[in-house]
Amino acid sequence: RDERAETMKRRVEIERAKETALADLARLEPARALNERWRDIDDWLTKRAEISKAKRACDGALAAAFADIDRGDATLADFNARDAQDRAACEKLAAQIADRDGALVALDEPAALARADDLARAVELIDALRRCARTFDEADVAAAAAHQDIARYAQDEAAVRQKLEALRSERARQAAQSAEAERFGELADAAADPHALRLRAALNEDAPCPVCGAREHPFVETHDAASALIAALRARRDESRRTLSRLDEEAVSLSARAAQAQALHDDASRRAAQAQAARGCAEAEYASLLSADCARDMARELAPPTSILSASPRLQALTKELATARDGVTQTLLAARRLREERDRLRAERDAVRLALDARQEERAALAASLEAARETRARAEAEGAGLIERLESLDRSLAPYLQLCDLSAADLDRDAASARRRLETAGAHYREALARSDEVAANLAAIGLKAERVAAEADSACAREAEAKGDHEARARSITEARDARARLLEGEATAAHRSRIEARHRAAMAARDEARQRLAEAQQSKTACETRHAHCASAAEGAAARAEKARSAFAMALAGAGFDEATAAPLLATSREEQAELRRAVEAAEAGRAAAEAAVRERQKDFDDAQAVAPAGVPREILAAQEKEIAGRLDELSVRLGALRERGAKDDEVRERATALGEELERAHTNAKLWGEINEAIGSASGDKFRRFAQAATLQHLVALANQRLALLAPRYALERSGEAGALGLQIIDRDLGDERRSTRSLSGGERFLASLALALALAGLEGRDSFVDTLFIDEGFGALDSATLDVVIDALETLQGQGRRVGVISHVGSLQQRIATKICVERRGGGISVVRLRAPGYA
Template identity: 35%
Template sequence: MKILRISGRNLASLAGEFCVDFESEPLASSGLFAICGPTGAGKSTLLDALCLALYGNTPRLQQRSSRGALPDAGGESVSTTDARNLLRRGSAEGYAEVDFVGNDGVHYRARWSVRRSRNKVSGLLQASNMTLHRLPELVALGGTKTEAQAEIAARIGLSFEQFTRSVLLAQNEFSAFLKTDENERGELLETLTGSAVYSEISKRAYERYKQEQDAVRRLTSRLADHAPLAQEARAELDAERAAVEVALQAVDVRRALLEAQLRWHQESERLRQNEAQAESLLAEARLHAEAAQDRRLRLATLDEVQAARPLMAELARLDAERAQVEALLANGQGELERAAQGVHQALQEVQGATLALETAEAAQLAAAAQLDAAKALDATIATLAGAHAQLAARRDESAAELARTRALLGEAETRLAQTREAETRSAAWLADHRRHEALAAQWPRWDKLFAQAAQAAASEETSIASLARAERARVNAAATAQAAQEAFDAATGRIAELEAARQAASAALAGFDPDALNEERQRLDARREQLGAAVRLAKGLHTARDHLARIDAELERTRSARSTADTALAAALAAEPALTGAASQAEQALSAAELACAGDVATLRAALVEGDPCPVCGSAAHPYAHQDARLHAVFELLRTQVAERRAEVQRNLSEQATRRAQLASSGERLATLAQERTALAADLAELDAAWRANPVSGEAPPAGERQPWFEAQMSAVREALEAIDARQQAARRAMQARETAQASFEAATAEQTRLREAAHKAQAALGTLESEHKTIGAQLERERAALAAVLADLDPVLLDASGEGWQALWRRNPVQWQAARAAEAKAWTTQSTQLFEQRAALAALEAAQREAAVRAEHAAGAAAAALDACARSEAELGERRAARAALFAGRAVGEVEQELRRAVTSSRETLAARQAAAGEAAQRETRVRSALTQAQERIGTLQDDARDAAARLADWLEDYAAHHADLAPVESQAQLAGLLAVGEAARAQERAALAELDAALSKADTVLAERKAQRALHEASASPDGAMQDGAAVADALQAVLEERSAVHERATSLRLQAAQDDERRVRAQSMLAEIERQQAIEARWGRLSELIGSADGKKFRNYAQQFTLDVLLGYANSHLNQLARRYRLERVDNAGAPSLALMVRDQDMGGEIRSVNSLSGGESFLVSLALALGLASLSSNRVRVESLFIDEGFGSLDSDTLGIAMDALDALQAMGRKVGVISHVQEMTERIAAKIQVRPTGGGSSAVSVGT
């Protein structure tokens, strides 16, 4: 980390902007530089700016008591430790800025800034702000102040405290690293060396030990919750459970019998209801079928009248077309009349447009003279308006000047009166508050004494509270020591009792042979496995043989079905050519008949004239000129035959497809069954081989007798295993008892050791607290004496200002009382200054008032002259505008001329449009007359066609009445039209509905017969003895048995659950003991590690590791100390019981005597601290390489020779590439350093910063 530039504005005595650039000459090439200047000039403020920009705090503000407060603007106060106190008094804003190289090698700019509200000196202090930017692109890092502080600390790699120990050694803080406590020294060394891993290891070891302790406690607690039943209680539980199980089986037998009887009654009632329901459905279906006769007659009629649909459609088409033509004819008459009227109206509009054009041209010629006169007046008015505008502007300016001068006169008179009044008030206030004059004259001195008194009073209160706390701690420590000794004595007595219990448990465990029990259990487990495998193999063999028999039967059925399908397919293929040929012949005959009966052929035959040649064949003889009804009958017969042949062909194709599908399905199924049989045969062979290989197969009886034999063998093995389990459980209980006794003995021994150490520690703590109590009492006496001395210095001036009781008032609230006196002093000073300023301002205000009166008088004359000239110009302009308004009502000449031209153009365009419209009207009249003639001719043709169509329809109705007397009569065209209105979809729907009624009737009849048969079969299955024939009685008896079973089953379930839970507790307790033992071993291992290096804050292992870092640092420091002060040598205090980072000094002139670092004089402490600082600079790791060092004061305590040695050490440090800056008043030292930063006072409490040589 390296500092590149320090800049700021308005910080303490450094008013305005200042900047120190270490990358510019002469500082860029100088590794050592001095910061020079008189006392109080602001040298330390430069280092304050460095700390403010990086951390928002400074070392000398941290040294102050946090209880003090300073008055600020608006009656507010600011804490003495607030960094905003560095804002210069009388400034509205300020900042501190530092450019530096971070530990990542990147350049950054950190900035701290503060301002007052509204950027006014009298405004309240606002919260400070901090920012960080990456250079040179000025990319912001961190959005808020807190985020920016964290980013800066991360880039530097040091906290504020570590920064002030290794980079900046401030006033009164030079020896801080030498005399700091061990923990803070360890943290700094850890940061400088980048070895935070040791702290993390220490924390993790401590946390892991706590986790393992918690795990042991959890397991022990779980074990206490899973204790099994005693052996006697378990035996009673098993006996009761067996009795309840037998009772439950008996109840289940009675329940099954009653349930079977109840089901028979329920089924009988269900079948009776089904039969009655079927009878009802059959009667309903018959009623529906009978009611549908009228619908069947209507459907047959609808099918028959479909032949008349083309005749009705043709008649309707002709009627519609005739109505359409008649409507067009009627509309054409009206259109003709309208066309004639349009021609007449168009001619009249042409005449009107001609007259309008003549009128517009005459008006344009008459307006020419007046247009010329209007143009002349417009030119004159434009000239006069410009001159009038200038005069009006001059008039307004004169009036504004008059108002301004009169306002200035009023303001001057007001300020003069206000200043005279303020001067009188200030003089009166000073006379009334004369007692504050002495307090205000030397307020800085009294303010400093007040701060000292407040600090002394706060220290006194702190000491009083500390003394009370020390007394309470001493009493508590005495009680703790006594309780610890009593607990130790009780633990000693407990150990003897636990030793006796441990020996008794060991003797009980010796009565068991665990190895023999395990061998017997393994033998029984092997026998049980063999029996289980044999049972499974026997079942598998039986199942496989049954499955093989079923597959063989299905194979036979599938082969038979395939043979049948093959025969049927061959027959269908053989019949297919004959059926196809018959269908083809029928279709050819039908095609010939259709050609003979085609509509075009019939039309040509009807048009033939006897004797005239035929237009098709040319023959003059026409034997078939008229159609024969027999030809149509033949045609219908052929069409029916074609439909029958086509149906036969389709049925043959369907039969072929069905048989082919059957053949394919049979083939696939045969292949599948063959694969299954092969696989099953292989499985059967494997099962048979496995059965013969099982040792039990030689003992087992034949297949029909194996099941009882297997059950007997398994029962014997289970009984033997239960006996082994009982003995092993007893052995485990004895083992558990022995281990529990052993653990209790070890825990009691460890507790005795812990209590012995606790008693010793309590006694030591009591001695320490008694010594601390005496020290605090002596310190309280010293602080009281210091407070009395300060109050004695304040007493003379405050007796006059505040009276005899001022000390009592001050003690009630020192800060508030001091602020009140500060306000009084400030008020006196303010009023004195104001009185002097007010008297000086009176003369200037009187002269300004006289000058303002003269200016106002001159402005009044100029305004009157301008007003008169503007009025004359306005009158003349008004006359000209009135004359112009009489012409064309004041309208613009161009507008009038354009309007006249538009009127002429519009009239010409209108005339042309009217002439074109007259021509179009004449053409429309001609087209309408032609259309009317064509419509009249078409109506005659349609009337003839309609008469022919009506005659053909009448013939069809007569034919229907003669041949279809069994159907509904059709007597008129309207009735026929109503029937034809029913569409094909409706007829198909009705036909399907009638078919459904027939199917429902057939189905209902079938269902009734089936249900009668079912009921008869069920009645035949009734019990022959007739017991329990009443269904209600059976249901009541079953309900009673179910209630009895519920009670028995609930008891059985409860007993099963108790037994299962006890079994589970027995197994779990055994496993948990082993788990607890394993966890205790893990806990002990981590406990030893935590005792060695573990701590909650990580300091134990960190301090241990940093001992080696400190030894290296002391090696560097002693090499520098050998030049600075050969007499002394720094060493680390070696503590064999715990890691130590404490320092001591060996005095080599006194035979190597050991001295405390606190016993060194001021000059000696400075030299030793300087050696440590130089050693820290040499020790910097790669992660935090410190390349800048700033030292504030301390060299004044050195003699001339020692100062020279210190300078040589600083020169050696800069030769290593580091930049070192020192603040000192020693002239000899500043003369030896070429590069200097000069801080010179400029007057008024401000200073300027410059860089030179």
């Protein structure tokens, strides 16, 4: 019944919706044309948007053309003004360059350079002459001093030898007296002998002496007189001995002085000879320097003295004059250098201005072409804009009826074409939607009529099923009521799920408590076992400590008894800290070490003293010993120097020996490698055995020719090098590009062309490096005289490029123009007499 009522209600709503849709369709009837012709309208709108876009682009191009024309006209005016300024600047710079050229001509820089060279040679000559004169004067002074020393030492030696002769005469006389005193002393010793005394006591009067047979015995009765005579004879002998010893010592001293005087005399003679030789050498060198070319070419006012005697004052004055002259020439050269640099700077500025003029001329031509293109672009844009305007007006006439339906115009399309297009499209879409809704409502109304009939039939069948379902429902309700009453009497009315949850929670809590109690019991048993173990260990340690304490008390009592201390005396000592004990122990050890060192030093000095007494001659004066010590020290120094030189030579010999060993090993490896390549050469080749060698040489030559052609393209673009002959040949020939790449022999080249080709090969060879080689130095000997100035500039540029790559380039030439092109030069100048001087000329080097 409800569905039937709902269906009827739905049918009424659909009929109202149909009426509304028909009303909307009638209201939107004017938009039918938009819906029916929307494809044409859309095509017209698309074309109009494209034409409008083209019209805007055309307007932009026209505006850009006008802007380019205006900008080009302004640029041309600026170019004309700047050209006028640059021409005036060129004229001004030309006048300034002419002024600098005139100033350079007035300064005469070549003459100043020649003057500077002459002055430099003169300074070198004067310096050499001053050194000779200084050497001559010093040798003269040394010779005079040596001659004075010779005279003084000769006098000293004569006086010493005279004293020595007198001393020797005195010693001879004293020696004769000493011999007599020795004889009397021996007689006195014999008389004083105990056996002689016993014989004298046994003598009787008138009885012969058992020694001499005499019957008179004068000393038997005068015993005291005999003793006095013996003592006198002995004293005379001792005095004679002392006198001889003193005379010997004086003779030794005088001999030493005589030897010293002789040595000093010989040294003075040697110094005199050396001074005389130095004077001769200085005088000869002075004369040789005066005979040199530079000395003969010097001006008369700067000419050095012809004699070396008293030449130093004049040479010193010449040195000052030359220094003044060199300062003047240096100022002239500096002024010339500044003028040349300023002239070069002005030329560079003039060239830059000329380049700017040429560049603007090219820019003016390009600007004129761009202005012409801009005018053509403006004409094309104006014509294209007129055509586009006509097409827009035609499209606007076609769109006008449809635009009016939405209150739109062509101006709205120009302002916002997308918005106008959306409005037109929305109006057509609204009509289409209203038409679709009308059709949909009619279809729904037909469907709902069929559904109403089906629902009425189903309602009758549902009433019968409803009565049967009510009977079943009442029976099931009674069964549910009975089951609920039976369940309420179980578990005191508690729900089954709640009862089960409560019992499971109590069981889990009991299990957790049991596990925790077991864990605590195990931990307690472990703690008990550990405590028992520690107790046993502590008891054992206590027994051991008591035994050690008792032993320590006994040892302490014995130590006190051995040291003679009691406990009261030892208590303060035991109370000292470990740091204080360590400090006291270090002080005692230091004192003992100092005492041991002092005893060792005393023993060493005593040993030195004993050795010195053993070897030192007795009675030698301290002065002679000092002289001998000085001489020995000098010899020791000489021996030390010789020993050091020998050690250094030995070290060098060891180093050379090691290098020789290394070279021998390397040579052995090279021999092995050469043998291997020799075997390869023997195994691979032609019947003559040179095919492999020539192949390697040909490959290297091919690479060298490729590198040389790169250099020759800069030096002489007309020519190129290539290998001549058949494959494997090692000859070279020239390709002449000016003659249609004609092949020519290298002998057909001129001297300058041959030099350029050789230079290209040399530069290529400098770049043809191996793995373990780097050609860092290149010397070029002669060949520049055959080049003109332009080619010479190209060659020097190539050499400077090679120098910039980390190589040194040396040019050996007599061409004078190279002096102006190469800054750093090494000049070899002849001085006469087989003497030459090497001088370095470089910027900033005097």
